[in-house]
Amino acid sequence: MKTIPLHDLHVQLGAKMVPFAGFEMPVRYSSDLDEHHAVRNGVGVFDVSHMGEFVLRGPKALDLIQRVSANDASVLYDGKVQYSYLPNADGGVVDDLLVYRHHANEYMLVVNASNIEKDWNWIMSHNTEEVEMENVSDQLCLFAVQGPKAIATLQKLTDIDVAAMEYYTFQTGTLAGVEGVILSATGYTGAGGFEVYVVKENAQKIWEALFEAGAEFGIKPIGLGARDTLRLEKGFCLYGNDISDTTSPLEAGLGWVTKFTKPFINSDTLKAQKEQGIARKLVGFEMIDRGIPRSHYELCDAEGNVIGEVTSGTQSPTLQKGIGMGYVQKEYSQPGSELFVKVRERLLKAQVVKMPFVK
Template sequence: MKKTAFNQIHKNSGGKMVEFAGYEMPVEFAGIKAEHLTVRNNVGVFDVSHMGEFWVKGPHAADLVQYVTTNDISVLQPGQAQYSCFPNGKGGIVDDLLVYLYEPEKYMLVVNAANIEKDWNWIVSQNKFGAELENASDSISQLAIQGPKATAVLQKLTKVRLNDLRYYTFTIGEFAGVSDVIISATGYTGAGGFELYFYNQHAEQIYNAIFEAGAEFDIQPIGLGARDTLRLEMGYCLYGNDIDDSTSPIEAGLGWITKFNDRNNFIDKDLFQVQKTEGVNRKLRGFQMIDRGIPRHGYEIFDATGNRIGEVTSGTQSPMLNKGIGMGYISKEYSAIGTEIYLGVRNKLLKAKIVKVPFIY
């Protein structure tokens, strides 16, 4: 198993370590619910150094990124980022990712840990433009500091005016005495906060500085378990659960990152255009339990008469709502908000209803 630069710190902090995407990572410290509430109400720190970072550089960098991603990068200015996905040429998704326009002719693509090799091979195979590619994943560490107190903690450690960083923007500056740190406002928890990218050799210095600055706010380390429950409360997709090589962005409700304009000629554009125009047979929907029960990935979804109409892709007990919530692909006839559905749980049918996401506001 690979280890991030924070591995020993996690163990010293009592982290329960598990294998995740080829890395030894902390799934929890004080407990998933406690950590979830810490992020929603206060401030917590996630090690997300297992994520992958690719640089795409040179005069043809934009050509390649525009071709392999569904969103329209032509609207980006340096210092802006966007959420996007790689279509796989067969109507599915290779991965979802963040695209950062670092400077003209230089992009950083941030991809999921489990897909680093797959994504790298994919983008290399599609590089008919001659863009310069670099896989920097093993040399870059990343921390996500999330929660309503994140700005107060981090502002102690940088002269960058953090309140000026709007959502999906970033800057490069000095942080905790380390120069050229990428400070980004692209969090995946819905609780506000920032991500920091820096070279591995600075990991301990930056981590210790953050926890010293956050002591007065009772800052806590947060594991992968709470990261999953936080993103699910926001209705954000998780690759491998809610999206994968067999799901299209149109089915997944990601039409908003799939831009059909003349500037944007990407892989599978014509196919997705047909899906958007003519509709799809199933849709990814959020649902909330009416009966007591916790939905889990793989549970079957039925109508009132017991006909199978879909499958759960993600589910949990929401710490904020204290109810079971989930997402799943559901036949379009049953996908309207407010529709009652039934989950097959241990030979029982438990009632739920389709709701808008995010689950909390």
């Protein structure tokens, strides 16, 4: 089991540490509920240094990214971030990722912790033109500073005009006296905020500066428990739950980042699927009956016939009701469609809704 660089600090802060994606990670410090509300209403900091980062360099770096990813990275400009995914050869998804363009010949790819080795090997296997690749995952720490008070917190520590940064852009500059920090207007909570990439030698200094700057806003450290409820309220997919090696990206609603204006791995198969139409679809649903949907619970029609499966589910702290995502047969995918979640042989009523659950 790997540990993140600030592991001991999190233990000192009272975090409950759990195995996650091959790392020992803080799941909560106080309560999932308190931490969830801290991010939605104020500001919180997640240490997500388990994530993977690859740097691709050279005149053919963009060509490699275009080949292995489904989105069109040619539209990126210096300082722009793009959400994308790596399609596999079987119609599924190797991983979803972020693509950062530093300049025309240098990019950073940010991948899920559980897939670092798999993604590296996959991209390397398609690196036929000797693009320079460097796995910098062990050199960087990543802090997600999320919530409506994130701007005010970060602005105290940098000359970068944080409020002026557009969503999905980044700048490299000085933060809390540390040079070369990447400040990115991205996040996995839908609460607004930024992600901060810093070399691990300076990680504790940045962490402490963030908590000093955010003290007046009640800043809190946040664990993976609240991260999951926050992302689910916004309908963000989690790799391994809602998308995987065996799920179609088109069925998962990733058509918006699937650009057939260029060839990419298995693009012909996905294009044919788009033309023929999909048989099932990832939907969001809210519980009408009391109950909490959980991953792998069956989704049924009124007669109890299985029509799909829950991929993610929780009790929404904001809505105070059960919410979930799952794949269902296409005819049950329209908002307003009635579904039933099978919980211990009982059928609990739910309704398909348009995501995000929390606007």
